[in-house]
Amino acid sequence: MSEDPLPPEDQPPSGEDLLGLAPSPFAHPEWALNMMLVAAIPFLLLGLFAHPVWLLLGGPFIAVLVIWLTVRVVQWRRPPPPAVDADERSDV
Numbered sequence: 001m002s003e004d005p006l007p008p009e010d011q012p013p014s015g016e017d018l019l020g021l022a023p024s025p026f027a028h029p030e031w032a033l034n035m036m037l038v039a040a041i042p043f044l045l046l047g048l049f050a051h052p053v054w055l056l057l058g059g060p061f062i063a064v065l066v067i068w069l070t071v072r073v074v075q076w077r078r079p080p081p082p083a084v085d086a087d088e089r090s091d092v
Contacts, residue, residue, distance in 0.1 A: 033068070040065035 043058020044065070055062065 033064070036061055036064040037068060 040058060040061035043054050043061050047053075047055030047058060047062075
């Protein structure tokens with residue numbers, strides 16, 4: 001004899017349920033990165049040409065700019081993934 005499945009309220013949550021329940025604590029609006037990148041430019045220019053204290057004040061903005069540029073360069077230098085034909089896939 002097979003057991004009857006548990007009612008939905010008594011079943012343990014699936015992995016998708018566990019991942020989708022809580023919003024990310026690091027969620028930012030779409031414009032937040034753009035704002036950081038745009039604000040980094042004046043801080044960097046003022047720090048290099050006016051007074052070095054601007055490098056200290058704009059440090060978080062400049063750090064985001066450096067990380068963003070590093071990621072873009074790594075993505076640009078990485079070769080594209082090879083195209084896989086559907087006939088050659090083993091999981092189909």
